[in-house]
Amino acid sequence: MTVKAVIWDIGNVLIGWDPRRFYDARIGPDRRRALFAQVDLHGMNLRIDRGAPFRETVEALADAHPGWASEIRMWHDNWLEFTHPMPRSERLFEALRRRGVPVFALSNFGRGPFELARRRFPVLDRFDRVFLSGDLRAIKPEPEIYETLETGTGLPPDVLLFADDRPENIDTARARGWRTHLFDGPEGWAARLVAEGLLTEEDIA
The missing domain is CATH 1.10.150 (DNA polymerase; domain 1)
Structure with a gap:
């Protein structure tokens, strides 16, 4: 799939x-x-x-x-x-958007801090949809927040690719049938996006 x-x-x-x-x-x-x-x-x-x-x-x-x-x-x-920028990650995000790949956020983030972050990082306004714990009153790795994303996007678990830096958050997603990537830096994430056929080597250069 x-x-x-x-x-x-x-x-x-x-x-x-x-x-x-x-x-x-x-x-x-x-x-x-x-x-x-x-x-x-x-x-x-x-x-x-x-x-x-x-x-x-x-x-x-x-x-x-x-x-x-x-x-x-x-x-x-x-x-x-x-906070500080992660330019390589932002470039990967924008490359996915240029390719027409839907991009969603699933984040443990309070609404107040998120509004502050939006002032510094315009990329946060370029998601197709943001699933924020502060709005949903559930946090990763609780299954409810993953289920909310599945319902909200209308997509089955096996077509979702999820990147997170916390193993416990990855474990819950994997148990639900999501494809997952434990993020330990943008280079590995770039390679995974290429391996999944979402980006090309030229996109990540």
Whole structure:
């Protein structure tokens, strides 16, 4: 069966996202490690990914940890500084569009952060459709969010090719019958797109 659509994770597949790098530069590696050990920033971010309001969720955690309040508020106020372009991935995305291949996003991403990201990365507005955890109130690797994409696109699992950088997200997709690619860099992803007949060597040069 020929691949009929390519599904992209966003963070660290299409655009870079690395809060640790930001905090290392802003407050130093030692203080950053202490912050991440003492404050559940990961849990806060998961709540935002599930649809909790961005600013209010960050402020609530800052209020709960007054000794770290200014650093926690950076998660909202400096969020765009967590991001960086991935030009090679963007070129692959645009090559697929030029070839007429439908491209969908399936991403754990809060609506508030996503709106910020759209300001910096116009590529996020060029998907055929975006399936965002913050809108759907489900996150990968929960099966519900994959099912929503299948229903929303009207495509069967075996014609979908999905790239994600998290093995657990790939595992759920594969169990549903999707074709998958564990993303560890754009070169491997480029080779996979060529192997599937979606792009040519000239497209990825």
